[in-house]
Amino acid sequence: xxxxxxxxRALEQVxxxxxxxxxxxxxxxxxxxxxxxxxxxxxxxxxxxIYEIGMPNLGLAIFYDLLxxxxxxxxxxxxxxxxxxEAMLKRDGIPLFSLETKHPVSDFDVLAISIPYEQLxxxxxxxxxxxxLPLRSIERDETMPIVIAGGHACYNPEPLADFIDLFVxxxxxxxxxxxxxxxxxxxxxNLSRNEQLARLAQLAGVYVPRFYEVDYQEDGVVAAIKPIxxxxxxxxxxxxxxxxxxxxxxxxVPNIDTVHNRAPIEIMRGCTRGCRFCxxxxxxxxxxxxxxxxxxxxxxxAVAQTGFEEIALLSLSSSDYTDVLNLVRxxxxxxxxQRLSINLPSLRLETTSVELMESLRNNKRGGFTFAxxxxxxxxxxxxxxxxxxxxxxxxxxxVYSKGWRTIKLYFMIGHPSEKLEDVKAIADLSLAILAEGxxxxxxxxxxxxxxxxxxxxxxxxxxWVPMDAIEQITAKQSLLKRELCGKGLRVSWNDPxxxxxxxxxxxxxxxxxxxxxxxxxxxxxxxxxxxxxxxxAWVQALSEAGLDFHHYTHRTRPVDEVFPWDHIDIAVKKxxxxxxxxxxxxxxxxxxxxxxxxACGILPKLAIMRSKIPADAWKCPPVxxxxxxxxxxxx
Amino acid sequence: xxxxxxxxxxxxxxxxxxxxxxxRYRISFGKDGPLRYCSHLDLMRVWERVLRRAxxxxxxSQGFNPRPKIQIxxxxxxxxxxxxxxxxxxxxxxxxxxxxxxSALRLAAPQGLTINTIHLVALSEPAxxxxxxxxxxxxxxKNSAIEPGMLEKRVRELLSQEHVWRERxxxxxxxxxxxxxxxxxxxxxxMLQMTLExxxxxxxxRPDEVLDALEIDALSAVVTRTTITFEASPDS
Ligand code: SF4
Numbered sequence: 001x002x003x004x005x006x007x008x009r010a011l012e013q014v015x016x017x018x019x020x021x022x023x024x025x026x027x028x029x030x031x032x033x034x035x036x037x038x039x040x041x042x043x044x045x046x047x048x049x050i051y052e053i054g055m056p057n058l059g060l061a062i063f064y065d066l067l068x069x070x071x072x073x074x075x076x077x078x079x080x081x082x083x084x085x086e087a088m089l090k091r092d093g094i095p096l097f098s099l100e101t102k103h104p105v106s107d108f109d110v111l112a113i114s115i116p117y118e119q120l121x122x123x124x125x126x127x128x129x130x131x132x133l134p135l136r137s138i139e140r141d142e143t144m145p146i147v148i149a150g151g152h153a154c155y156n157p158e159p160l161a162d163f164i165d166l167f168v169x170x171x172x173x174x175x176x177x178x179x180x181x182x183x184x185x186x187x188x189x190n191l192s193r194n195e196q197l198a199r200l201a202q203l204a205g206v207y208v209p210r211f212y213e214v215d216y217q218e219d220g221v222v223a224a225i226k227p228i229x230x231x232x233x234x235x236x237x238x239x240x241x242x243x244x245x246x247x248x249x250x251x252x253v254p255n256i257d258t259v260h261n262r263a264p265i266e267i268m269r270g271c272t273r274g275c276r277f278c279x280x281x282x283x284x285x286x287x288x289x290x291x292x293x294x295x296x297x298x299x300x301x302a303v304a305q306t307g308f309e310e311i312a313l314l315s316l317s318s319s320d321y322t323d324v325l326n327l328v329r330x331x332x333x334x335x336x337x338q339r340l341s342i343n344l345p346s347l348r349l350e351t352t353s354v355e356l357m358e359s360l361r362n363n364k365r366g367g368f369t370f371a372x373x374x375x376x377x378x379x380x381x382x383x384x385x386x387x388x389x390x391x392x393x394x395x396x397x398x399v400y401s402k403g404w405r406t407i408k409l410y411f412m413i414g415h416p417s418e419k420l421e422d423v424k425a426i427a428d429l430s431l432a433i434l435a436e437g438x439x440x441x442x443x444x445x446x447x448x449x450x451x452x453x454x455x456x457x458x459x460x461x462x463x464w465v466p467m468d469a470i471e472q473i474t475a476k477q478s479l480l481k482r483e484l485c486g487k488g489l490r491v492s493w494n495d496p497x498x499x500x501x502x503x504x505x506x507x508x509x510x511x512x513x514x515x516x517x518x519x520x521x522x523x524x525x526x527x528x529x530x531x532x533x534x535x536x537a538w539v540q541a542l543s544e545a546g547l548d549f550h551h552y553t554h555r556t557r558p559v560d561e562v563f564p565w566d567h568i569d570i571a572v573k574k575x576x577x578x579x580x581x582x583x584x585x586x587x588x589x590x591x592x593x594x595x596x597x598x599a600c601g602i603l604p605k606l607a608i609m610r611s612k613i614p615a616d617a618w619k620c621p622p623v624x625x626x627x628x629x630x631x632x633x634x635x
Numbered sequence: 636x637x638x639x640x641x642x643x644x645x646x647x648x649x650x651x652x653x654x655x656x657x658x659r660y661r662i663s664f665g666k667d668g669p670l671r672y673c674s675h676l677d678l679m680r681v682w683e684r685v686l687r688r689a690x691x692x693x694x695x696s697q698g699f700n701p702r703p704k705i706q707i708x709x710x711x712x713x714x715x716x717x718x719x720x721x722x723x724x725x726x727x728x729x730x731x732x733x734x735x736x737x738s739a740l741r742l743a744a745p746q747g748l749t750i751n752t753i754h755l756v757a758l759s760e761p762a763x764x765x766x767x768x769x770x771x772x773x774x775x776x777k778n779s780a781i782e783p784g785m786l787e788k789r790v791r792e793l794l795s796q797e798h799v800w801r802e803r804x805x806x807x808x809x810x811x812x813x814x815x816x817x818x819x820x821x822x823x824x825x826m827l828q829m830t831l832e833x834x835x836x837x838x839x840x841r842p843d844e845v846l847d848a849l850e851i852d853a854l855s856a857v858v859t860r861t862t863i864t865f866e867a868s869p870d871s
Binding site for chain 2: 013015016017021022024025026027028029031253255256257261303304305306307308309339363365
C-alpha cells in the first residue's frame with residue numbers, strides 16, 4: 001500500500017531522470033483536487049496512452065467536468081507512463097497514480113477507461129499491471145475498483161470482454177453519473193462483485209460481458225450470443241443523450257506541449273451523410289446541433305477560462321451544420337483582433353468552404369484540409385461520397401487564390417473493388433491540384449496527401465466486405481509513392497501491418513482476449529506507435545490461440561452471418577446496413593438523409609425519446625407523441 | 636529568436652501610427668511546484684496563456700506567423716526552481732493599472748507560478764537578455780554522502796584553479812571563468828550558494844556543471860535561482 005505522500009516523495013527522486021517529467025506532475029490550471037476523505041465516490045478517468053495524447057481527449061474532459069460538478073463525486077486523471085518512466089515505476093515499486101492527488105489507481109472506486117481506438121487494447125492491460133490489479137474481470141473482487149470502459153472502440157466490446165467489468169455503450173454523459181451514484185449507494189451494502197455488476201447492468205446502455213455467453217460454429221463464426229441472466233438487457237441498446245448538454249469550457253490547461261493545444265467545442269454530434277466506410281457516421285446518429293448562441297458563449301467562456309490560443313469547432317462534418325455560414329461570421333466578428341485561431345475541420349470539398357474559412361479570419365499558415373477519400377466517380381459511388389470531378393479543381397483554385405499555400409488531402413485506398421486505375425486517379429488529382437497551386441504561388445505551393453487504408457468496420461454497411469489483400473495494398477501504395485514524388489508533395493500512408501492489426505482488433509470476438517493478453521506478455525504495448533508495434537508478437541499470439549488474421553479480416557461474409565457485436569444495438573438496423581451494402585455493390589448511392597429519411601432504425605428505436613423533444617432538436621423527422629399507458633390511466 | 640529590437644519596434648509604432656503607444660512592463664516571478672518540470676519553451680507558452688486569461692492584450696510580431704512579444708531574461712533549465720525570473724511584455728494599450736494587473740495575473744497563474752511584482756519600463760530599454768550579468772543559485776544536495784570537510788576542500792580546490800576545462804554538448808569551455816563565487820552554507824542537508832556568470836558576452840555558468848565538478852549528483856539536488864543581477868548601466 002502506498003500513500004500519496006510516499007508516491008510524491010518517490011516521484012521526486014525519479015522525475016529528473018525521465019523524459020518530459022511535466023507529464024507526471026499535474027497541478028495544471030483548472031485541474032480539480034477535491035478533499036479525498038470527504039468524498040464518497042472516487043473516479044479515476046484513465047486514458048491508456050501518454051499524457052500528451054490523452055490530455056486533448058474531449059470525452060474525458062466532458063466527464064471530468066460533469067463528475068467534478070457533483071458534490072459527492074471526485075474525478076482525477078490518469079495516463080500511462082512512457083517506457084522510461086514505466087521502468088522507473090517498476091524499479092522503485094511505485095504504482096500507477098492519479099495526477100491530482102497522487103493516489104494509487106487501485107484506491108479509486110471506479111476506473112473509467114476511455115478507449116476511442118483499438119490500438120489501445122494492450123495499453124489497457126498495462127494500466128491494470130502498473131496498478132497492481134489482476135488483468136481479468138473475474139479475478140478482481142469487491143475490494144478492488146469497478147472497471148468501466150467506453151468510447152468508439154467499445155461498440156464492439158468483445159475483444160476486451162475478459163478484462164472490463166462493464167462497458168457503457170454509446171454516449172456516457174448521463175450514464176457515468178448514474179453509475180457513480182449507484183456505486184455510491186452500494187458502498188455500504190456489502191455486495192459481492194457479481195451482485196454489484198448485476199445492479200449496474202440495470203442502467204440503460206450498460207453491458208456487463210460476464211452476464212452473456214457466446215457460442216461458435218465449427219468454422220469459428222459466432223453461432224449465437226445469449227444472456228445468462230434474465231434481468232440483463234438483450235440486445236444492449238446504445239445510450240443517447242436526447243439534447244446535447246452544455247459543452248465544457250473549463251478545460252485543464254497543460255503546462256507542456258500536447259498533440260492538440262486547444263479548447264475543443266463540439267458544435268454538432270452525429271452525421272447523416274452515410275459514407276459507407278465511416279464508423280462514426282453510423283454509431284453517432286442521430287444528428288444534434290448546438291445553437292449558434294450556445295457555441296459563441298462556449299468559445300468566449302473557454303478563451304477566458306483557459307487562455308488557449310486555438311479553438312477547435314468539432315463535428316463529423318462541419319459543412320453540414322445548419323447555419324454554418326452565420327456561425328463562422330458571428331465568431332469571426334466577435335473575436336476579430338483577438339489573435340485567436342478558430343479551427344473548423346471536416347469541411348466539404350466545395351467553394352463555400354473557402355468562404356467559411358475566410359470568415360474565421362485565421363492566419364493561413366495551417367493550410368486547408370479536405371477529404372475527397374476517392375478520386376474516381378466509380379469509387380465515390382461505392383463508398384457513397386459523391387462529388388463532381390470538376391468541382392475539386394475549382395475549389396483548389398479558390399483556396400490557393402485566397403492565399404493558402406498548402407492543401408491537405410485525405411484519401412482512402414484498399415476497398416477490394418478498387419482497381420489500380422482508381423489509385424492512379426488519386427495521384428493524378430493530387431498533381432492537378434498542385435499544378436493549380438504552382439500557377440498562383442510557384443514553388444511555395446504544396447500538397448500533402450494522406451492515404452489511409454480501408455478497414456471494414458463493425459456497424460457499417462461495409463462490415464460484410466473483406467479487407468484488401470496485403471499484396472494489393474502494397475501494390476497500391478507503391479504506385480502512389482512512385483507517382484507522387486517531387487517538390488511540393490508530401491505523402492503519408494499507413495503501414496499494412498498496422499491496418500491489419502486494427503482490422504483484427506476492431507472485428508474481434510471474445511477469443512481475442514487471450515490473444516491480446518499474450519501479445520501484451522510478449523511486450524506489445526503502445527500499438528498505435530509505429531516504433532513500438534510488434535507485429536511478430538501478434539502473429540505468435542494468434543497462432544498460439546489457434547486463430548489467424550484471415551478469419552477476422554479477409555473473409556467475404558454471407559449477409560446473414562452473426563457478428564460478434566450483433567448484441568450491441570446502435571439503433572441503426574442491421575437490415576438497413578445490409579441493404580446499403582448491396583446498394584454499394586450495384587454502385588448505387590443515397591443522398592444525405594436530412595433530405596429524405598431512409599428509416600435506418602433510429603426513429604423506431606428511440607421513438608419515445610424523440611417524441612418528448614422539440615421537432616428541431618434532431619435532424620431526423622419528428623415522431624408524433626404517443627400517449628403512454630400511465631398517462632392514459634391519469635386521464 | 637526573430638524579434639525586433641525595441642528601437643526598431645518604436646520606429647514601427649511611429650510608422651503605423653498606432654493610436655495608443657505600446658507599453659512595456661517588467662514582471663518578476665517565481666517558478667516552483669509542478670512548473671519546476673516545465674521547460675523554458677513550455678514556460679513561454681504557459682505565460683502566453685496566463686496573459687490571455689488575465690485579459691492583457693499583447694503586441695504581436697508581423698508576418699506569416701505572428702508571435703506575441705514577450706521576453707524572458709534567462710531561460711531556466713527544466714528541474715530548477717526560481718524566485719526571481721524576469722519577463723518583459725509589450726502591451727497594445729493600457730486598460731489596467733499595474734495594481735489590478737498584478738491581481739489579474741495572480742488569478743490567472745497556474746500552481747507554481749508566483750507573481751512578485753510588475754512595473755512599467757521604457758520601450759527604449761535594450762532587450763532583457765542583453766542586460767543580465769550574473770545569477771545566484773542555492774543548492775540543496777539532498778542525498779549527498781560527502782561530508783562538509785571534504786566538500787570544503789573540493790570547493791577550495793575548484794576555486795584555486797585558473798582554468799577548469801570541461802566539455803558540454805561537444806564544446807570545450809572553461810567553467811572556472813564562469814564562476815564568481817561558491818560558498819558552503821552551515822547546516823544539514825548540505826547547502827551551497829553560488830554566483831555564476833549570466834552574460835551574453837562572458838557566457839552562462841550552469842549550476843549542474845559546478846555540482847558535477849564537485850562530484851555532487853546534480854539530479855538529486857534541488858537548485859533554486861535566487862537572484863538575477865543586471866549589468867550596471869552607464870547612465871544609472
Ligand atoms: S432515422 Fe432517418 S433521418 Fe434519422 S438518421 Fe436514420 S435515416 Fe437519417
